[in-house]
Amino acid sequence: MSAHESGPLHPLLTAGAEYPFVKLERRRRELTPEGVTRIDFGMGDPREQTPAFIREALKAAVPAVSSYPATVGKPELRAACAAWMKRRYALDLDPERHVLPVNGTKEAVYTMAFAMVSPGAPRDTVVIPTPAYPVYENGARFAGATPHFVPLRSADSWRFNPERVPEEVWRRTALLWINSPHNPTGAVLDAATGKRVVELARRHGFWVASDEAYGDLWFEGGPPGTLLAHGLDNVIGLFTLSKRSAMTGYRSGFMAGDPRLIDALRRFRPSVGVATPDFIQDAAIAAWNDDAHTPAQRDIYAAKRRLFLDEFARRGWKVEASEATFYLWMRVADGDDVGFVESLLRLGVVTTPGSYLGPGGEGFVRWALVPTLEQCREAIARLGQLAGART
Numbered sequence: 001m002s003a004h005e006s007g008p009l010h011p012l013l014t015a016g017a018e019y020p021f022v023k024l025e026r027r028r029r030e031l032t033p034e035g036v037t038r039i040d041f042g043m044g045d046p047r048e049q050t051p052a053f054i055r056e057a058l059k060a061a062v063p064a065v066s067s068y069p070a071t072v073g074k075p076e077l078r079a080a081c082a083a084w085m086k087r088r089y090a091l092d093l094d095p096e097r098h099v100l101p102v103n104g105t106k107e108a109v110y111t112m113a114f115a116m117v118s119p120g121a122p123r124d125t126v127v128i129p130t131p132a133y134p135v136y137e138n139g140a141r142f143a144g145a146t147p148h149f150v151p152l153r154s155a156d157s158w159r160f161n162p163e164r165v166p167e168e169v170w171r172r173t174a175l176l177w178i179n180s181p182h183n184p185t186g187a188v189l190d191a192a193t194g195k196r197v198v199e200l201a202r203r204h205g206f207w208v209a210s211d212e213a214y215g216d217l218w219f220e221g222g223p224p225g226t227l228l229a230h231g232l233d234n235v236i237g238l239f240t241l242s243k244r245s246a247m248t249g250y251r252s253g254f255m256a257g258d259p260r261l262i263d264a265l266r267r268f269r270p271s272v273g274v275a276t277p278d279f280i281q282d283a284a285i286a287a288w289n290d291d292a293h294t295p296a297q298r299d300i301y302a303a304k305r306r307l308f309l310d311e312f313a314r315r316g317w318k319v320e321a322s323e324a325t326f327y328l329w330m331r332v333a334d335g336d337d338v339g340f341v342e343s344l345l346r347l348g349v350v351t352t353p354g355s356y357l358g359p360g361g362e363g364f365v366r367w368a369l370v371p372t373l374e375q376c377r378e379a380i381a382r383l384g385q386l387a388g389a390r391t
């Protein structure tokens with residue numbers, strides 16, 4: 001212990017709040033008996049191999065002399081992103097004005113509100129449908145914005161209903177986060193609601209950020225659309241290689257949308273230090289230019305999904321939404337999501353309580369189907385040891 005008084009720290013760092021997955025790992029260490037291996041359905045970190053041609057592109061790109069990369073990325077990367085948007089969504093984007101690479105979308109999510117909210121400005125609110133990816137809230141709070149949570153509901157099929165937000169909130173909104181396909185519920189926003197959201201943004205003068213990290217992981221329901229289909233004005237979309245190409249470790253994605261915001265972000269981001277290393281960019285170019293490997297990724301998740309949907313049905317465990325993404329959103333019969341997750345932790349099976357992911361998540365558990373198929377089978381075998389009412 002130091003004898004000196006510490007320097008000041010941001011109150012958000014001393015308030016004792018724990019990142020949900022840090023808390024989950026702490027509970028795992030407390031509850032999983034020694035010697036029981038962990039099977040981790042907690043974090044959405046795929047255990048699948050990155051396709052070999054992408055790894056080769058990275059290796060071939062590592063230079064003898066390494067220089068600072070440009071925040072705007074190589075023209076070839078922006079062109080590959082725009083070309084993918086054209087093939088995937090039939091959208092015509094200008095790689096110069098509409099596209100900006102990111103070091104994984106997490107940093108872009110976190111820093112987004114910094115570019116929009118200033119101290120004392122009348123628009124200080126970030127609207128976040130919850131349960132949600134926790135970084136929307138954390139980024140908003142550190143930017144000095146006020147989060148406004150809109151709990152999603154089973155009765156709305158877990159889709160965001162903009163009519164549940166009072167006009168008075170829209171008037172002070174700087175940013176609305178949309179996440180479709182949605183983490184943790186796997187719900188896909190319908191086109192009519194998407195259109196309505198974009199109309200509201202234009203009418204009230206706020207930004208909509210559409211986080212489409214799971215856009216390529218779809219199943220029976222067919223490929224989800226993009227919010228950018230309703231026009232670029234007031235809209236920015238976030239796209240990542242992490243899930244579609246099993247590249248979480250590479251940290252690579254891009255933003256695309258309203259040129260006014262892209263231009264502002266081009267000016268904001270160089271001082272943040274989030275330029276993507278050139279050799280990662282070369283791997284990303286290879287990945288965005290290839291459509292053949294994504295169906296293979298989908299097939300892997302489809303097989304795990306089948307396994308769990310059958311097992312849950314056999315047990316009478318109800319899954320809601322879960323049309324896309326690699327998440328299953330499961331209702332806990334007695335409503336005690338934390339208790340359910342703890343009973344699984346005793347078997348070494350890690351899942352996430354819905355209540356860890358924000359208001360509206362209580363009574364549900366998120367299963368990230370990221371362990372290997374063999375581990376999934378092992379987890380299902382372990383469920384046989386669940387005690388009492390949970391069997």
Ligand SMILES: Cc1ncc(COP(=O)(O)O)c(C=O)c1O
Pocket residue numbers: 044103104105106107109133179183211213239240241242248251252253
């Ligand atoms: C909804 C959502 N958005 C964004 C991300 C961040 O992805 P990445 O930073 O790997 O692009 C994640 C990661 O799990 C996520 O679930």
